[in-house]
């Protein structure tokens with residue numbers, strides 16, 4: 175494709191041209207110099223999509239559930255975007271191919287856009303790229319954006335915090351329910367799915383989770399959201415309408431109690447600081463190499479302490495630097 179100006183790409187994306195959507199995501203993903211103008215051009219059209227994050231251990235059924243949700247939302251007439259974020263497999267290998275195959279039933283549906291995030295060489299990585307890709311899909315008019323991430327690590331937790339609704343999947347056995355509670359997953363989950371409910375032990379897992387939830391209930395302004403636990407058999411579509419309902423209820427609850435608004439502000443805050451941190455890193459790596467070398471020599475020689483050196487490097491005043499004690 176001839177390289178179009180960013181505003182033209184944004185116009186085309188908003189008209190529903192998938193190639194323009196894909197191109198814009200590539201631009202923000204690569205942290206290309208035009209990321210800035212992409213973000214500026216998108217800004218007026220963002221804020222409408224409902225972002226749903228799905229996380230859980232590999233093999234728990236995230237892709238299958240995502241695909242089933244795409245079908246459910248399409249049946250409701252909503253346009254659906256999917257971002258598959260998997261930092262553990264930056265090269266498009268088997269897992270992504272599997273996802274493509276599973277998503278095959280939605281291929282050719284103009285109301286569905288599916289994309290795997292690549293993060294190779296991206297300064298700031300997923301923390302910067304994912305929210306920008308969400309903005310592209312949001313501005314392009316996708317009513318619902320599903321973000322599939324591999325659970326466990328901090329960056330996945332960060333990504334789940336970007337979502338309006340965080341869905342955590344567990345499967346029976348494997349102590350997954352208890353694992354989830356331990357790993358602090360309980361804190362980020364808005365809705366639980368016990369997938370593979372066709373397997374032994376599903377009822378136990380549901381019970382364990384409900385018990386853990388009753389102990390760790392969250393309170394927001396005196397109202398509490400009790401995370402629902404939805405049993406599902408994703409390949410058969412079982413439990414998917416209950417999941418859609420649970421997501422709807424969470425959305426309505428968030429709108430009524432301010433949780434939705436707070437989440438959106440937290441997302442914007444995370445987005446800004448991820449960009450700022452990446453910018454500082456770029457500045458240091460590209461433009462302050464000599465200063466860094468000199469400071470390193472001084473710290474090595476013991477003539478300057480590393481906090482002081484870091485202050486010099488970022489040009490910060492002593493007050494805004496971390497405590498030196």
Ligand SMILES: Nc1nc2c(ncn2[C@@H]2O[C@H](COP(=O)(O)OP(=O)(O)O)[C@@H](O)[C@H]2O)c(=O)[nH]1
Nearest residue numbers: 232233234235236237238369370371407408409
């Ligand atoms: N028995 C059973 N298998 C399932 C269920 N959901 C997914 N699977 C299978 O589990 C495997 C992993 O599913 P996938 O959606 O790729 O998991 P992901 O790694 O979390 O995205 C696939 O072979 C699915 O067909 C379920 O509810 N029951």
Ligand SMILES: [Mg+2]
Nearest residue numbers: 236237273322
């Ligand atoms: Mg998957």
